Amino acid sequence: MRLRNALVALAAAIGLAAASLSISLAAVPPPQPGTLTKYDITGTYVSGVSSGGYLANQLHVAYSSVFQGAGIFSAGAYDCAQNNVNTALLACMDTFQARKSPAELEQLTRNRAAAGSVDPPQNLSGDPVWLFHGTADDTVARVVNDDLATYYRDFGARVAYHNTTAAGHAWISPIGPNACGATASPYVNKCGTDVVKEMLAHLAGPVNAAASTLSGKLVQFDQNAYAPGGNAASISMGRDGFAYVPRSCETGPCRLMVTLHGCYQYFGLIGNALMDKAYLNEYADTNNMIVLYPQATTMTGNPRGCWDWWGYQSPQYALKTGPQMTAVVNMVKALSAGGPPPTTTTTTPPVSECVTASNYAHTVAARAYVTLGQTYALGSGQPLGLWNTFTTSTIRQTSPNHWVKC
Numbered sequence: 001m002r003l004r005n006a007l008v009a010l011a012a013a014i015g016l017a018a019a020s021l022s023i024s025l026a027a028v029p030p031p032q033p034g035t036l037t038k039y040d041i042t043g044t045y046v047s048g049v050s051s052g053g054y055l056a057n058q059l060h061v062a063y064s065s066v067f068q069g070a071g072i073f074s075a076g077a078y079d080c081a082q083n084n085v086n087t088a089l090l091a092c093m094d095t096f097q098a099r100k101s102p103a104e105l106e107q108l109t110r111n112r113a114a115a116g117s118v119d120p121p122q123n124l125s126g127d128p129v130w131l132f133h134g135t136a137d138d139t140v141a142r143v144v145n146d147d148l149a150t151y152y153r154d155f156g157a158r159v160a161y162h163n164t165t166a167a168g169h170a171w172i173s174p175i176g177p178n179a180c181g182a183t184a185s186p187y188v189n190k191c192g193t194d195v196v197k198e199m200l201a202h203l204a205g206p207v208n209a210a211a212s213t214l215s216g217k218l219v220q221f222d223q224n225a226y227a228p229g230g231n232a233a234s235i236s237m238g239r240d241g242f243a244y245v246p247r248s249c250e251t252g253p254c255r256l257m258v259t260l261h262g263c264y265q266y267f268g269l270i271g272n273a274l275m276d277k278a279y280l281n282e283y284a285d286t287n288n289m290i291v292l293y294p295q296a297t298t299m300t301g302n303p304r305g306c307w308d309w310w311g312y313q314s315p316q317y318a319l320k321t322g323p324q325m326t327a328v329v330n331m332v333k334a335l336s337a338g339g340p341p342p343t344t345t346t347t348t349p350p351v352s353e354c355v356t357a358s359n360y361a362h363t364v365a366a367r368a369y370v371t372l373g374q375t376y377a378l379g380s381g382q383p384l385g386l387w388n389t390f391t392t393s394t395i396r397q398t399s400p401n402h403w404v405k406c
Contacts, residue, residue, distance in 0.1 A: 028276040031220035031242060036331055038338035039245070039290060040253040045203050047071035049171045049187070050140070051296075052260030054080075054309030055324065057148065059258070061109060062320045063329055064123035067258075071130040071199040073171055074137055076144040077105050077151040079318040081310035088310035093140050102150040109155075117319040125156030130199040134167025134191075136181040160202045167191050171262075173279040186273035187265050196279045200287070204255060210282035216246035218275065223295065226330035228323050235323040236302050236313050238268055238295040241331065244281045245290050254288040256335055258328060263306040267295045268378040269363070271371035290335065294328050298366045305366075354406035356394040359387050367395060367403050377403040 046067050048056035053075030060070040061078045080099055081088035091099035100108075112118045129152045133145040142163065149161045165172070168183035172195045178184055180191035201207045223232040223241040232239060248254070261274050275281070280291045298305045301312040308317040308324050316322045355367065359375035362368035368375050368384055375384040377395050382405050384393040394406040 027214070028244070028272055028281055029214060029216070029218050031218045031240075031272075034219040034221060035225075036219070036221050036243060036334040039249055039256075039335055041256045041290070041336035042253045043068050043204065044256045044258070044332055044336065045069045045071070046258040046260070047073075047199065048075070048260030048262070048307075049073035049265070050075065050169060050262030051306035051309055052262050052265075055260050055307040055328075056258075058309065058318045058322070059325055059328060060127070060129075061121070061124070062118040062318065062322070062325060064119040064121065064127070066119075066329060066332060069128040069130075069203045071132075071203055072148065073132045074134070074140045074145060074169055075148060075309075076140065077102050077147040078109055079105060080144070080147070083311035083315050083317070085310050085312065092144055092310075095141050095143060099144070099147075102147050102154060105147075105151060106154055112319065117321065119320070121155050124152065127157045128203045129157045129159045130202045131159065131161045131163075132165075132167075132172065132195060132199075133161075133163045134165055134169070134172070134181075135163070136166050137169045137183070139169035139183060158202075160198075162195060162198065165191050165193065165195070171274065171278055172196075173277055175277050175279055177273070177277060185264060186270040186277070187262060188274060188277040194279070196283065200283055200289075204287075204289075207283060208286040210279065211285035212282075214281055214285055216244055216249075216281065216285055218281075219243045219245060223327065223331075226334065227327045232327065233297070233299070235327065236296055236299040236305075236308065237324060237327060238266060238297040240267065241295050242267070242272075242275060242293040243290060243335070244275070244284055244293070246285045246288065248285075248288050249290050252288065254290050256290050256292060256332065257284070258292045258294065258332060260294060260307060260328075261296070263304040266297055266305040267293075267369070268297055268366055269305060269369045271369050271376060271381075273371065292331060292335065294331060296324070354394050354396045356392055358389045359384050359391045359393055360389045362393060362395065363387065367397070368393070377405065380404045 046056045046059050053072040060067045076092045080092035090097035109121050113120045152159050168181050170187040170189040174194045176188040176190035178189045284291050296307050370387040375387045385391045395403045
């Protein structure tokens with residue numbers, strides 16, 4: 001998930017002395033192809049990590065009439081990057097370059113609201129905001145995350161800021177597969193504390209104990225239906241998105257949590273690791289909450305599958321008209337107000353040529369992803385065998401970001 005140099009050495013794991021939590025592992029169910037249908041949504045929240053944290057903030061600010069609160073792991077203040085990749089890298093992650101102050105970004109927000117390009121920032125007053133930054137996180141500097149806390153507090157949000165755990169750059173979960181101080185794929189760390197419960201309690205009030213066995217369904221839907229122009233790939237979003245829907249939400253009121261992955265953490269690279277280990281579905285089952293997992297992917301200018309928080313895809317990335325923001329909000333509307341059904345077509349897509357390469361090469365080229373040492377075709381999930389430079393597979397693309405065996 002690192003937003004900087006792709007092959008930087010991984011941060012050393014830092015142990016955390018803490019009592020072990022009493023939890024049960026509840027594997028995410030296999031995805032079921034479907035569509036986003038209307039539910040009785042009583043409140044909508046957004047959460048994210050790293051680039052997903054930046055997009056979560058952008059969504060909360062631009063659409064403050066839609067989102068009632070935000071939970072953010074390791075990100076900076078609204079539009080810190082100023083449509084400039086160098087500013088993103090050198091000022092909004094590291095501190096080698098001067099960045100705009102929270103006060104300057106607050107005024108920018110007011111100006112945009114006056115122009116109608118974002119919702120009025122007065123909506124943020126009283127909103128619950130939960131922030132996390134690990135002391136072992138060397139990907140986004142602590143002072144940058146501090147700016148985000150200041151930005152929200154200055155607008156009157158109710159901010160809780162967890163910044164004392166020795167965590168690396170990652171989503172923190174009591175069932176995370178990585179050591180607390182690690183910064184490594186799939187970027188879900190276990191730190192001996194349940195910060196997911198902490199986040200949810202701050203956002204929405206008292207939290208029931210997590211489920212030990214999941215009873216809901218994981219819906220796999222076509223993101224093209226919600227992307228501007230019907231083309232998710234053109235805005236660096238994958239073909240497939242996911243939504244975990246508890247059984248209770250089929251017949252009764254539920255909250256909605258939109259959860260945004262970070263760089264190197266999209267479905268096409270790590271499979272269902274985030275959906276399986278974030279520990280959100282377990283709480284969703286017992287707290288009447290749907291979890292929406294939109295998916296970014298790679299494109300020119302975005303080789304790591306990040307969400308657009310610096311303008312690689314559109315200079316409007318942080319506005320209500322930002323293409324990725326529009327797509328995510330369209331998904332929210334479909335779940336809460338019965339948005340338009342997915343676009344269908346009777347046109348038969350052309351058959352692409354078969355590509356033969358090592359499974360390692362397929363993953364580097366974003367044609368496949370790896371989970372637990374095994375390789376799977378992107379989109380279809382068909383197994384391709386061991387992930388290495390010796391095992392080869394032959395696959396072809398049947399639609400954007402969807403590969404099958406030849």
